[in-house]
Amino acid sequence: MPNIVSKKIIIFSGAGISAESGIKTFRDSDGLWENYKIEDICNQYTWEQNYDTVHEFYNQRRLQLADVKPNYAHEIVASIKEKYQDDCIIITQNVDDMFERAGCKDVIHLHGELTKMECMACGDIFSIGYKEFKNTDTCPKCSHTKIKPFIVFFGGSAPYYANMYSAFEHLQNEDSIVVVIGTLGNVIQISANLELVECYKILNNLEISPYIDESQFDKVYYEEATTACDKIEFDISEFWL
Numbered sequence: 001m002p003n004i005v006s007k008k009i010i011i012f013s014g015a016g017i018s019a020e021s022g023i024k025t026f027r028d029s030d031g032l033w034e035n036y037k038i039e040d041i042c043n044q045y046t047w048e049q050n051y052d053t054v055h056e057f058y059n060q061r062r063l064q065l066a067d068v069k070p071n072y073a074h075e076i077v078a079s080i081k082e083k084y085q086d087d088c089i090i091i092t093q094n095v096d097d098m099f100e101r102a103g104c105k106d107v108i109h110l111h112g113e114l115t116k117m118e119c120m121a122c123g124d125i126f127s128i129g130y131k132e133f134k135n136t137d138t139c140p141k142c143s144h145t146k147i148k149p150f151i152v153f154f155g156g157s158a159p160y161y162a163n164m165y166s167a168f169e170h171l172q173n174e175d176s177i178v179v180v181i182g183t184l185g186n187v188i189q190i191s192a193n194l195e196l197v198e199c200y201k202i203l204n205n206l207e208i209s210p211y212i213d214e215s216q217f218d219k220v221y222y223e224e225a226t227t228a229c230d231k232i233e234f235d236i237s238e239f240w241l
């Protein structure tokens with residue numbers, strides 16, 4: 001019986017792929033990052049009380065983003081996407097724009113994007129690039145003044161999770177491929193999502209994660225993404241016929 005879902009290549013990434021570009025994460029220092037508490041700057045229920053601090057924090061992240069560059073792993077993922085086009089779905093937990101700057105198109109950013117802002121009145125999402133947000137800045141569409149970084153906060157809605165789950169449907173096709181790169185697998189429980197699917201599975205992390213069952217995977221690379229990515233590209237080309 002033919003599979004009802006078409007085969008796809010899904011590349012799912014986390015902070016590990018951007019670490020080699022010098023981008024740090026909240027989790028690098030026990031939830032404290034340069035003296036900000038994660039609950040103050042990433043909480044849907046309290047962020048408006050901490051409005052200035054929230055913007056100060058994301059302003060700094062945005063400015064730092066201007067100084068970093070995509071690495072070889074981002075470039076290889078971009079070239080895989082270019083080669084397989086709509087057969088390849090790029091999903092990332094990262095809020096940086098490294099994939100886009102490597103030329104990768106149609107990236108699903110599960111947790112938002114640092115270079116964008118969201119108007120709290122009309123819901124418009126607009127680009128701010130690497131600029132600081134100032135309290136005098138207003139929504140380009142409706143001129144409202146309450147603006148939120150386009151980042152998924154704890155307790156907030158994450159609309160792109162639906163895109164992820166519908167992409168994961170394709171993993172039921174045994175001819176599909178999933179590549180997991182640079183994630184502990186605890187924020188999104190990737191191991192649980194892959195448990196019952198028969199597709200070809202590739203894992204690349206720096207080291208073993210307690211949240212990922214490596215026995216699920218057909219290929220496992222415990223090394224930097226920049227050295228694993230050529231092998232992953234080859235594995236895909238071998239399996240994808």
Ligand SMILES: [Zn+2]
Pocket residue numbers: 119120121122123124139140141142143144
């Ligand atoms: Zn607006």
